[in-house]
Amino acid sequence: MASEVLPKPQMRGLLAKCLRFHMVTAFVLSLGVAALYKFGVADKRKKAYADFYRNYDAMKDFEEMRKAGIFQSVK
C-alpha cells in the first residue's frame, strides 16, 4: 500500500521513556513553583512586615486615628 518505507516505531521502553519525561518535568515544575513562591510571596511578605514594624510607633498611630475621629470611646 505504502510505496515509501515508514521508520520503525519505538517498540520497547515506552513506560520508562514516559516516566523519565514526566518525573523530570514534575520535579522541575514543582521545585520551580516552590522557589518562586518562597521568593515572590513568602520572603516578600516577611520583609514587608519587618519593614513596617522596624520604626513603628503605636502611640503615634493611635493619635492619628483619634484625630481622624473614628473612635467612639475617645475623641
Add this chain to the structure above:
Amino acid sequence: MLATRVFSLVGKRAISTSVCARAHEGVVKREDFSLPAYVDRRDYPLPDVAHVKHLSASQKALKEKEKASWSSLSMDEKVELYRIKFKETFAEMNRGSNEWKTVVGTAMFFIGFTALVIMWQKLYVYGPLPQTFDKEWVAMQTKRMLDMKVNPIQGLASKWDYEKNEWKK
C-alpha cells in the same frame, strides 16, 4: 451553519433505538449483541473477533495461503489479510476530527445567550441597588477605612500616601 452541525452531532444520538432496530432487521440479528464483538480501541489492540466474519471465495483462498510460508505472500495479500482481521489501522482510528470546533462554538453561543438573559434580568427583575453602592457613600467608606488604617502592611492603607494625602504612585 453551526446549528446544522450541532443538530447532526446531537441528532445522531437522539434517533430512537427501536427505529434503528426495525430498520436493520435484515442486517444485525438481535442475538449478535450477546456474542463477542469487534472493537477499534487503542487500549484493546487485539479484538475478540476478526472484522470480516463471512469470507468471500478469494478471501478463503487467501486464508489457506496464509497457512503456508508467509514469505510467499505479496504485500497486497498481507494488507488484505490485515484488513480481514482489522477494520481500521491505529493511525485511522486515532485520527483527529473537527468536532471540537463545533463543541467550543456551541458552548460560546450559549454563554452569549446567557449574557442576554442576565441583561434582561437586570432590566426587568432586579430592584435598585442599596445606597451603600452610591459613589459618595463608597468615598466616605474608603476614607473611614484609611483613617482606621485597614491592612497597613500590604493591603489598602499601605497603598495610601498619608503625607501627601493621595494614593501612592
